[in-house]
Amino acid sequence: MKRFGETVAVDSATFSIDRGEVVGFLGPNGAGKTTTMRLLTQYLEPDGGSITIDGLSLEDHPIELRRRIGYLPETNPLYRDMLAGEYISFMGRLRGMSPGEIRARTDDVVAETGIEAVYYRPINQLSKGYRQRVGLAQAILSEPEILILDEPTEGLDPNQRVEIRSLIRDVGADRTVLLSTHVMQEVRKTCSRVVIINRGHIVADGSVDELVAGHGGARIIVELEAPPDDARDALADLPSVARTEALEEEAGRARFAVEGAPGRDPRADISRLAAARDWPLWELHLAQASLEDLFRQLTVSAAPTEEGAGDAAEGGTEDGAQRVETDPAGEEVEA
Ligand SMILES: Nc1ncnc2c1ncn2[C@@H]1O[C@H](COP(=O)(O)OP(=O)(O)O)[C@@H](O)[C@H]1O
Ligand SMILES: [Mg+2]
Structure with a gap:
């Protein structure tokens, strides 16, 4: 769980993602998507409870999990003065890669994401589409099995959106992808499954058709x-x-x-x-309206009960599934 002052940004959240699946992490603004992703990628520390990914606790295996998870954050103004290439190797070092490993991987990720032309350009001079490509390049640098992408198509024009979606399909082909969005259409276009979060609780988890049908x-x-x-x-x-x-x-x-x-x-x-x-x-x-109706019902109506969140969290774990948990048990500490 994570608190900011009085706000509980994320309470308990358990969901499982099959290997190779692209899962949409859907919720209105302020629902706790970014906070959950920062917890999973160790940019934030939980104030209580534990986080388990693929059976490994973040507390006990922080370095290993950092390398196994690639992360595309929401736009981060901090690094905009860096050249694209510098940013990629900087992020590699943060993830614990050696200079040799970074060199060995750079050509591949640059080619895979099509950023040859902007490699020596400052990030703040790039279009949002290219910035996202650079973001994806650093995310796959350590050859992670899991990709966590925070609103990757937000702020893009329609053409860039199509390009980035197709790039996500390419780089996500053999990986497990968790992609957040507050746009329902994005989920239909990109994701095989959806996890819906509202006010820090998981309120639904399943394939789009299943969720709609079950409703x-x-x-x-x-x-x-x-x-x-x-x-x-x-x-x-x-x-x-x-x-x-x-x-x-x-x-x-x-x-x-x-x-x-x-x-x-x-x-x-x-x-x-x-x-x-x-x-x-x-x-x-x-x-299309039915998923929108469901989304509205789940995220606009009264706050979900503990039982509701618990039921949703029981989503089946199949063999080979990667299970992600933040457990609410434990001390609640003010941030
Ligand atoms: N650094 C922060 N300080 C204070 N409150 C925050 C901070 N980050 C997020 N929050 C609050 O936590 C809640 C969840 O935010 P966030 O995870 O960013 O939602 P989302 O990404 O789904 O839009 C919101 O109420 C937000 O205002
Ligand atoms: Mg966010």
């Missing part, structure tokens, strides 16, 4: 070229469908918002139904 079923938009009443009855008869709502009709095509039965996504059933009845299927998609 009263998936909401599906469907457009069929069919007699509206027949289509509606047929949809309502599907066992995976809980509710069907007719939307506006257009040019002989009937539109519906369909809610899946709890835990069910009816899309496969709907496409089979359309094929069986020979109804052209013009549209079939999971409504």
Whole structure:
């Protein structure tokens, strides 16, 4: 746990990430994302409790874990006078790498992140997109298995966003990635799973579809070229469908918002139904609104209870999972 004066920034947080997974760490501003990431990367010390990563306690294995975790912090104005190359080797030294190790790795990370042209330029002269590339270069310098990226696409224009997302996919390919964001769309585009944090508590943990489905079923938009009443009855008869709502009709095509039965996504059933009845299927998609609704519900409503946070924290650990815990037990010390 971490306190700043009276504020408990992060209370307990336990979640597991499978190797090779890209997990979105989602929460509104001030939820505790940056604080959690700083705790995991040893830029902050917990005021109580313990932090365990992959079965290793941070307290007992600080050096080893520092090398095994690459970290892209939120923009840090401190180092902006440094040249890009200087910054990369400076961060390598902070992580305990020797000058020889740093030299041996630099060419690779510079090529991997495409920063050859800016290597000798001061960081404060770089575009935000290039600054993030340099940040990613230093993050992968020690060949870490785990990457922790704090709002990596924040403040980028749409083109830079696409580039950085694709770079994250590349450098994250064989790694475990935890990526924070307060933008839901980012999660859909980049992440296989999401952990939602609110006021220092984990309030949800699962795949996007699972979370949405577990939350009263998936909401599906469907457009069929069919007699509206027949289509509606047929949809309502599907066992995976809980509710069907007719939307506006257009040019002989009937539109519906369909809610899946709890835990069910009816899309496969709907496409089979359309094929069986020979109804052209013009549209079939999971409504974006549902994840946004869930996010709002989880992060705007009353503060979560201890039980709620505890349940969410029990997310299954599969074999080979990397488990990250900050345990609330222990002395509470003022920062
Ligand atoms: N250095 C600090 N001093 C005082 N309060 C802080 C500090 N850093 C964070 N906080 C507070 O801790 C809470 C969590 O902040 P943070 O982890 O930065 O959230 P996020 O990254 O999710 O936006 C907020 O209430 C924030 O105001
Ligand atoms: Mg933050």
